[in-house]
Structures are given as C-alpha cells and as structure tokens.
Amino acid sequence: MGSRGNSVLAVVFLLLFAGNVEVIGQSSGLRVGFYSRSCRNVEPIVRGVVQRFLGRDRTVTAALLRLFFHDCFGCDASLLLNSTRTNRSEKEHGANGSVRGYDLIDAAKAEVERQCRGVVSCADIVALATRDSIALAGGPDYPVPTGRRDGRISIVNDADVLPDPNSNANGAIQAFANKGLTPQDLVLLLGAHTVGITHCGFFRHRLFNFRGTGRADPSMDPALVRQLQRACTSDSVEVFLDQGTPFRVDKVFFDQLVSNRAILIIDQQLRVEQRTDDIVRALANGTLNFNAAFAQSMTNMGNLDVLTGTRGEIRRVCSAVN
Structure with a gap:
C-alpha cells in the first residue's frame, strides 16, 4: 500500500x-x-x-x-x-x-x-x-x-x-471515492463476497440486539435470522456470505441482497443508498452483466497506485525487500 x-x-x-x-x-x-x-x-x-x-x-x-x-x-x-x-x-x-x-x-x-x-x-x-x-x-x-x-x-x-465491515453506505462510497473508485466499483468489489466467509462476531448484533433494541435487525430476512441464530453459537463460528453458491463467483450474492439476505452491514447498506441500490438491482435482474462489470471493477482496483518503470523493485522473495 x-x-x-x-x-x-x-x-x-x-x-x-x-x-x-x-x-x-x-x-x-x-x-x-x-x-x-x-x-x-x-x-x-x-x-x-x-x-x-x-x-x-x-x-x-x-x-x-x-x-x-x-x-x-x-x-x-x-x-x-x-x-x-x-x-x-x-x-x-x-x-x-x-x-x-x-x-x-x-x-x-x-x-x-x-x-x-x-x-x-x-x-x-x-x-x-x-x-x-x-x-x-x-x-x-x-x-x-x-x-x-x-x-x-x-x-x-x-x-x-x-473500509470497516460495519461502514454505512456513504462512508463506504467515500472510502472508495478517495481512491478514485466509483459507487459501481464499490458494489462490484463487495460482490466478491459471493465466495466470502465471515465470523459471527462481525454481525452477531444484527441477530440478537440490533442497535440496543434486544431484537434482530428488522431489515434482515426473518428466515435467515433464525438460521443464523441457530448457527452462531459463538463469535468464532464461520458462515458463508453467499448462502446459495458459496464457492462460485456469480451474481447470486446480488439476488440475495435484493431479498434482504445480506449478512454484513456493509453489504446490506448497498440497498440503503440509491446510488448503489440501482446497481444491485441491475445486477440481480441481469440488465447489468455481472461477469463484464466485475472484471472491469477488478481491473480498476488492480491499477490503483501501481509502481512502474524504475520505481520500486522486482523482489526475489515476496516477503522481504531485496
């Protein structure tokens, strides 16, 4: 970095x-x-x-x-x-x-x-x-x-x-904008959660005591809440962020966002902000091609602040400078 x-x-x-x-x-x-x-x-x-x-x-x-x-x-x-x-x-x-x-x-x-x-x-x-x-x-x-x-x-x-896993939509958009990335890049790159895993400790509050209410987050699908309440016996338990095709890179993650089945706050927040919700819906209904858009955003991120020419070095081993 x-x-x-x-x-x-x-x-x-x-x-x-x-x-x-x-x-x-x-x-x-x-x-x-x-x-x-x-x-x-x-x-x-x-x-x-x-x-x-x-x-x-x-x-x-x-x-x-x-x-x-x-x-x-x-x-x-x-x-x-x-x-x-x-x-x-x-x-x-x-x-x-x-x-x-x-x-x-x-x-x-x-x-x-x-x-x-x-x-x-x-x-x-x-x-x-x-x-x-x-x-x-x-x-x-x-x-x-x-x-x-x-x-x-x-x-x-x-x-x-x-960005923090509990960032709100505006905070995440701003963090990406600071690096020259767009709201569409934010949505697509968070779409990498299609193969992601997280620990219950990162979202447990959504299941049992959302914002101090003593109840679950009302924006989360009730069936998913019950499923996760059974699974999250401790903060260290791991769960898939994509409950449909957890080992496949595809648009199913966005289908689940539309159905209020996001697990992390930062993912669910994509539905809160109009600028990102429109993109989520376009990916879910297929009007925006996931493979093409995801490839573009991965390329955009891969070009951030690179060193080229004579700057930096070619390391002999990746864990130490020459």
Whole structure:
C-alpha cells in the first residue's frame, strides 16, 4: 500500500458485451502481455499453481480476493512484506489479521523465479493469481495488464484506509471515492463476497440486539435470522456470505441482497443508498452483466497506485525487500 497518496493511474478501458471482456486501452506503464518476451510462460505457471491449491482448498478464491483487495488500496505487494526489527508492516494491522494466501503467492513466485529470475513482480503475481482463482471458480477470465513493480515500504498504519465491515453506505462510497473508485466499483468489489466467509462476531448484533433494541435487525430476512441464530453459537463460528453458491463467483450474492439476505452491514447498506441500490438491482435482474462489470471493477482496483518503470523493485522473495 505504501505512502503514495490517493492518486489513481488512468484505468484500463474495457469493451464489454455479451459477458466478454476485451482490453482496448491500458493504464500508464501497464499493458496486457508485458512479459510476452521476458517471461512468456508466467501466466500458465501462475494458473497451474492456483489450480493445484484450489484443488486442495475451495476457499482459495475467497482468500486471494481478500489479499488482492487489502493490498490493492495501492497494488505494490506491500501487504506481503514481513515486519522487521525496526518496522511493523501492514500484515500486523488488525484488519489484515485474517488475510491468507501468502503461501500460494510464494509458491507461484518460486516457480516463476526458476524460469525467469528477477523478472516478474510479486504485485503482478497477486493480480494474475486472483484473476485465475476467479476464472477457476466460474467467474470471468479477463486479461490482466501487467508491469507492476514491488514496493519497498510497508507500514502498519497505512492499512487504516480499509473500509470497516460495519461502514454505512456513504462512508463506504467515500472510502472508495478517495481512491478514485466509483459507487459501481464499490458494489462490484463487495460482490466478491459471493465466495466470502465471515465470523459471527462481525454481525452477531444484527441477530440478537440490533442497535440496543434486544431484537434482530428488522431489515434482515426473518428466515435467515433464525438460521443464523441457530448457527452462531459463538463469535468464532464461520458462515458463508453467499448462502446459495458459496464457492462460485456469480451474481447470486446480488439476488440475495435484493431479498434482504445480506449478512454484513456493509453489504446490506448497498440497498440503503440509491446510488448503489440501482446497481444491485441491475445486477440481480441481469440488465447489468455481472461477469463484464466485475472484471472491469477488478481491473480498476488492480491499477490503483501501481509502481512502474524504475520505481520500486522486482523482489526475489515476496516477503522481504531485496
């Protein structure tokens, strides 16, 4: 994430129709096929690693999406850096405590290094691996512009910009706007909860004592309330955010939002604000194509505050600067 401010590089322009995605522009310094000469097998190598991990653990998609999201409020792989004796890194921030997938990125980096030493950044491997996990989980298989370089700075307080799970709609919209992302990006990127998991402690108040009333949140579907009350025997119990297709990247999550079956406050808040509710409804009824729109918003996020050219470095290992 680093300390580079909130400027946003020009976003990849996408031609979207019939669910297909074709890149017709590029972000400054990034382009599809950046490694076509220097490491032409990088994408199949990374996809092979993702496929191997996903075959053992179907929650890999959710893990990588979370890792990508938390790093890409500035996509420079700073989240991957370990703390040192003199510095606490972003990994130490409470919001990043449950982030995982580092082992997959390390495995992919090691395989890439064996073929193309010192060429491919950890930041690009994160972006490619996340795309591959989405595609392998039934979501869009979109082109990823590459050419990112890795940051050398990772400071724990830089993670303070991440939205809170209990943010209201306006707060979430503003947090995304501060990074140059639109309300549509907010809706689509929260749509990554289609494969998400959360702990009961993050929403227990909605089930038993909403706003101090001693009752459940009246905006939540009563059948879902009863189901979750039975399941949430402790704050540590995990539940799927998508109760229909929890391992598939699809629009079912938005169908559930329309039916008042959102579990997290930040998700339900998308229905409260007109600017986001219209987008949720368009995704649910199919007038806005989920695969195309999701791919575009993932690309938009992947272009935030990237390092290119001679800035940053190409790390030899993802957890430490060279």
